[in-house]
Amino acid sequence: MSAEIVIHNARILTMDHEHPRAEAIALTGNRIMAVGGNAEILTLAGPMTRVVDAGGATVLPGFNEAHMHIFGGSVALGELSLFGVKGFDALSNAVKDYAAANPDLPLLVAQTADYTILSDTERVTRNHLDRIIADRPFMMVAPDRHTAWANTIALEKAGILQGRDVGVGNEIVMGEDGLANGELRESNAIRPAATMSVTGGREGLGVGTGGDPEHVTSEERAADIEVLKKGLAYCASLGITSFQNMDGNLYQLEMLDEIEKTGGLPVRVRMPYHMKNFMPLSDLEEKAAAWKARFDTDKLRCNFVKLFMDGVTEGETAVFVDDYAHKPGWKGEPLFSGKAFNAVATEANRLGLPVAVHAIGDGAVRMVLDGYEASINANGRKDMRNRIEHIEVVHPDDIPRFAETGTIASMQPTHPPGSAGLPLEPYLTYIGRERWPYAFAWKTLVDAGAKIVFATDWPVSPLPPLSCICDALTRKPWADDMPDHRLSLHETLAAYTRTSAWVEYMEDRKGVLKPGYLADVVVLSGDIEATSPDNIASLSPVLTICDGRVTFEGGGGR
Ligand SMILES: [Zn+2]
DSSP states (O other): OOEEEEEESOEEEOOOSSSOEESEEEEETTEEEEEEOHHHHHTTEEEEEEEEEOTTOEEEEOEEEEEEOHHHHHHHTTSEEOTTOOSHHHHHHHHHHHHHHOTTOSSEEEEOOOTTSSOSSOOOOHHHHHHHOSSSOEEEEOTTSSEEEEOHHHHHHTTOTTOOOOOTTOEEEEOTTSSEEEEEESHHHHHHHHTTSTTTTGGGTTTTTSOOOSSOOHHHHHHHHHHHHHHHHHHHHTTEEEEEEOOOOHHHHHHHHHHHHHTOOSSEEEEEEEOOTTSOTHHIIIIIHHHHHHSBSSSEEEEEEEEESOOOTTTTOSOOSSOBTTBTTOOOOOSSOHHHHHHHHHHHHHTTOOEEEEEOSHHHHHHHHHHHHHHHHHHOSOOOOOEEEEOOBOOGGGHHHHHHHTOEEEEOTTOSTTSTTOOOTTHHHHHOGGGGGGBTOHHHHHHTTOOEEEOOOTTSSOOOHHHHHHHHHHOOOSSTTSOOOOOOHHHHHHTTTHHHHHHTTOTTTSSSOOTTSBOOEEEESSOGGGSOGGGGGGOOEEEEEETTEEEEEOOSOO
16 A cells, blocks of 8 residues: 655654654655665555655644634634734734724734733823724723733723623723723623624634523624634644644534534634633533533544633732732732632542643642642542643742642743733733743743643644744843753654643544654754754744644745
C-alpha cells in the first residue's frame, strides 16, 4: 500500500522521546504510516502519492492551542483591533475610520484596547469616548476581555447609564456625577452593552454565563456558523490542528458538531462544560457528564469542567493572598467560596471530569489547589489532569503543591506585561515589587515538577503559535534581579504539542509523530532550531494537515 502524502527532506521534531528526529514522514488515511529516513520513507510513495519536499524546514506535530475562545476570536476577526494603538488621537482616528467603514453596525465594537490606551495615568471614561463618537453606540474591550468601556449612548441604550447591581465580582463603575462612568468590569457588566452588537453578543455567552442564547433565528445561526468557519480556517492557517476552547455552552458545541458532520472540522476541538457559581451541583451529572457522553470523538469532545475563580488584576477583580499593592485593604473577591469550589472539584472528578479553573491572583490559585486537594481526599488519587489557567501570580508556599496534586499549569507566554506589546502599567504597580518574582513564573513551576501547557487565550492575545513561542523564548525579566523564566525551545514546543495532547487524555494518538498516530502535522517555512529566538515569529506554516487532510497550504515560497 502506498502513502497518500509523503513529506521528505525535512527536519522533523517528532516530540517522541524514543525517536526524537527524522527526515521524512508518510501519511495514509487519517494516520501516520511511517516516520524515518528519506530513502526509506520515499519507497512508500506510489504514483498517486503527493510528495512534499520540505526543503530542510522543520516539521512538527500540529500545534495544540490549550486555551482559547473560538467564537469570540472568530467574531473579533471582523471587529476593529486596537492592538498597538496608543494615545487619544490614534484611538480617535481608528474608531472614526471603523465607524465610517461600517455605517450599519448597531454597536461598534473594538478589541484589544489597553488599560492605558490614553496614557499611563489616565483611565478611559465615557466622556473620552463621547469626544470620539457620540451619536452611535461604541464599546471597546480590554485585551483580557474582562473590562470594557462604552460611550454614553451605548450605556443609555443598554439601560445601564444609571448603574445596576450586576453581582459579586462584576461592576458597572459609577462616576462622581452619579452616572456610570463608562467602565464595565466583568461579563455581567459588559453583557447589556454587548447584546446590542450585530451578533447579539452570542459569542460571549459560552464564557460569560455558560448559557445558551435565546430566540436565535435560523439566519442568525447560519451567520454564526459562517463566522466560526472563518475562525477555524484561520486556526489551520497558523498550523493549529487542535485547540481547547474554553467556552462551554451547547450552542457552540452543536454548531461545531454540525460543521464536523457537513464538511468536516479542519481542527480538533475540545470544549468544557462551563460551571457558574449559581448553577446547582447536580448540573455536573445531568449536563456535564451527559455532554461528555454525547460529544466524544477525536474531532469534537466535551470532557472537562471550566470555571472562573477570579477576574483580572487590572480590573482589581483578581484575588490575592495579600492586599493589592496600590490599594491597601483590597484583596479581591472570589467567585466561588472555598466550600462551594471544593464541592465542584470533588463532584466533577468523581464523575471522571477534570477541572480547569481561571485563577489569576495567588489567592485564587491557592483556593483552586485547595479544591483539588479536597478532591484527592474524597476520591482518592485518580489520574484527573486538573489544571489552573493563567496563574499570573503564585504564592511561594503553593509552588510545590502543583506537583503534589498533579495540577497542570496552563499559561500564556503572550500575557506578561512587557511581552507581546502589552504595557507594564498598571500591572506592575498593582501587584507590587514583592510579588514580581512569582508572576508568570513558568520556569519556577516547571522546575518544581509541574506539567505545563502554553497557549494565547485568543482573542485575548494574537493567536499565531509561532509568535507565542517567540514570546516564551525571548521574555525579559522586569528588573535585573528577577528570575529568568525562559524554557528551552524543546520544552516550549512540548507545551504546544505533546503535553497539551496529554492534558486531553489523547497522548495515545496525538501530540507526537509516530506510526499509528493521527496524521496531524505542520510544515514550517524554515528550520526553527537554526532560527534565532527573536526571529521565530517570522517563520510561518506552509502546510497544515489535520486528520490526514490538508487544511492549509501557504504560499511560503516553496
Ligand atoms: Zn480565556
